[in-house]
Amino acid sequence: MSNKIKILILEDNQSDAELLQRELKKSGLSFSSEIVQTQHEFIAALDSFKPDIILSDYSLPSFDGVTAFHIKQKKYPDTPFIIVSGIIGEENAVELIKNGVTDYALKNKLFALIPKITRAIKEEKEKKEKRIVNKKLKTEHEKLLKSEAQIRNFAKHLNQVMEDEQARIARDLHDELGQQLVGIKMGIRMIKEDNYTEQSMIDEKINKLMSDVDATIQSLRKISSQLRPRIIDTLGLIPSIEFLVTEFKKKTTIKCHLELNNISEKFDKDVSTCFFRVCQESLTNILKHAEATEIAIEIKKENKKLSLKISDNGKGIASRILENPFSMGLLGMRERASIIGADLNITSKKDFGTTVQLKVKIN
Ligand SMILES: Nc1ncnc2c1ncn2[C@@H]1O[C@H](COP(=O)(O)OP(=O)(O)OP(=O)(O)O)[C@@H](O)[C@H]1O
Ligand SMILES: [Mg+2]
Structure with missing residues (x-):
């Protein structure tokens, strides 16, 4: 990306415009510029050239700086706008600045224009950064509230x-x-x-x-x-999940494929309970809501991480529901996961099914 400042010059007098460009070049400013003379050209250049700053004459034969400023203000309120004129009086200048024009400079004192341009660009950049920070803060705040x-x-x-x-x-x-x-x-x-x-x-x-x-x-x-899944205490996670799946298969015609990748060890009680409950809730949800014909469950141990993935080929969960804080089953899964420091990820696509993934670090 180029760091050149894009300057749009609204000036009907060709020699004044060239003089202005020369002055800008002389100052060593890194810029590219476009000169326009009419309202039509000005509006077109706003959209096509997308200037970082506008230098506008005060009065033109069929147009004027104030109208140009209002047009720019409607479309690009943040772009700095400096009036460069030979005739502007003190009173007019004050009025313009009151109305929001960034600054003004006199044609016979163009040397004063350069610092005004750099200052306007710098101030706009700072304002933009502030806006980004404020937007980020607002999003974070909203997330927190949610x-x-x-x-x-x-x-x-x-x-x-x-x-x-x-x-x-x-x-x-x-x-x-x-x-x-x-x-x-x-x-x-x-x-x-x-x-x-x-x-x-x-x-x-x-x-x-x-x-x-x-x-x-x-x-x-x-x-x-009935108070806790006792099966986990006696059998451990993997056989408990096998049991869950066997029981599930008895209740339904949905094809259910379970892949355990030869994991045989026992895991921490809290991890096991969380994995068992997430699996249980996911299967219940599939049975109740998904209208699926197939389910794949996979438990994997890789790079000191234990993961569970349950995918169905059902109707999917609408994103509106996925984000809905009132749905307790999904919320319960998220809470359980966060208690043991696990990542829970639920993805879903309409008519393509749902995937619930749980991953936790283990020793
Ligand atoms: N696998 C799935 N396929 C399609 N829709 C699903 C699936 N899982 C959940 N849903 C949708 O998401 C909603 C929220 O699920 P959640 O488990 O939070 O609530 P629930 O099952 O309706 O009630 P609860 O679990 O509190 O008894 C469900 O009502 C359902 O519309
Ligand atoms: Mg549920």
């Missing part, structure tokens, strides 16, 4: 889920464990109060109580297993 809103929504959702979960556990504890324990207590009381005359009856009752205790332990296991 992610704050997402976190607030997710926290609200989590609270609701936890309350529902607590209510369910309380119900299960009351209806299942409560009943069973009351039954066991009554059985023990019957033995204590000598309700059985024969030893065989006592033995029979004790055996019954022992099997009730076993059933209670089973109930307890069932309730607690």
